[in-house]
Amino acid sequence: MISTLFSIIFVYVFILLGYLAKRIFKDDMNTKTLTLMSVYFLQPFVTVWGFSTARLHEEHFFVPLIYLAIILALLLPTILIGRLIFSDIKKRAIFSIAGFVGNTGNIGIPLGIALFGEQSVIFTTLINIANVFVVYGLGVYIYSRGSFGIRQSLFNIVKIPIIPASLIAILMNINNIRFTPEIEEFFKMGAYAGIVLQLFLLGTFLQGIRIREL
Template sequence: MSLFFIILLKVFPIYINVVLGYLSSKLLNVQRESVATLLIYILGPIVVFSATLSVKIDFAVAFLPIFLFVFCSILAFASLALFKNSWNDPTGNILAFSAGTGNTGYFGIPLAIIFFPPHLADIYIFTVLASLLYESTSGFYVTAKGNFTVGQSLKKMARLPILYAFILGIIFNIAGFEIPEVISSYTGQFKGAYGILGMMMLGMGLIGLKNSEGNFDIKFISIAYFMKFVFWPLAILGFIYLDKTFFTFLNEDLYKVLFLFAIVPLAGNTVTLAVLLNAKPEKASLAVFLSTVVSVLTIPLYIFLYGGF
């Protein structure tokens, strides 16, 4: 019980940000499209670039985002193939996107800071690049494919600066470049802004839920929650078992990073991309919001069953 209340107190500000996002759109007429654009085209690239330079990359650390990017992409394309014809709108595309990722940034980074020592929290943040890369490439593609042709989707994907920020960060890291301390303290502030605005976007996406029909899609929510809260943890635990038994690529600390990556709720960027692509943002917002509420119970439970961090 003590672990549950510790987590509840630590994540409480996240829920305040959701409420503030809702109120800012409801009362102040803040446009969620503008916030979504800021997240994807300005804050995201800065966070990605600076985080890429913050860790010492070795084989094991580099393996994490590569493995998770491939795993996320496989899940997304498999889900799209299975469910793309289950709805007469882009819901199947949003489901495919959400199946391949989770709220590893807005929600996961604060949790990593709570549970992990600083060096391991930095590795987790670096691993989150797998989600950002997935969301900017294959995840964006399976979402955009609901409203655009293949060629249009690829062109939109190629214009996302997060992809280039990641590549540039890797190049500079390998070259030994370090951001000056004065600059790094400045770029570090963007991590907080990214998390705050990301969760506010979730609240902004709730506008219109009462006036729209079909937002509580039990089929969509059931499949999405099964993938996130059942399949993801079991699949990662299965990989951890295989690595411990046969491969021994990783160590206990990196197993913890992998497991935390697997137990976060649905991705907040599900709403961000749904807004930008006009792909049922209200339905996505409700599903993401409810998953965030559910995770207040599931995260302490999974960490307890894992043996604690």
């Protein structure tokens, strides 16, 4: 019990470090640069490594389906509320996305590891991928429609590398294509770097939140 508690605390230490870094260095701590590094370079490592930790079976796919059902149940109310609260299309889009997506990558994967060990990674990765397809598919489309046309919005979805990386990783898992130990360790290093960066980023974002402004 004590070891589990410490494992959870250590996860939040990385969030605290991000919070302190942004508070101390302010604009010198560029969250946009860190986000680009995470989304375009390290998140594909998290996905590919996650799918290499265990062989997928039919029962695994019920996990993302349940998650998607919850997302769909939240989608319509958030869109309707967004239309009532905001007249600005971009603000409405941001509100709609925030209302039905979960923090499955930033917190879900590291907390799963802290609580249940690396055997949980295949489940948290599946939930995260379901979330990724919603956020980077429907979410990016909704947000882009606040600024771009349909064609550019669809192109913004294709540009994000975690989606093709996820499809390749799932196909490799289903066809039982295994990495050599050296390559698996390489992806594991990248995955843990991505997980830590996501926690750090979450801390930097939390530092910018002002309750009174909200």
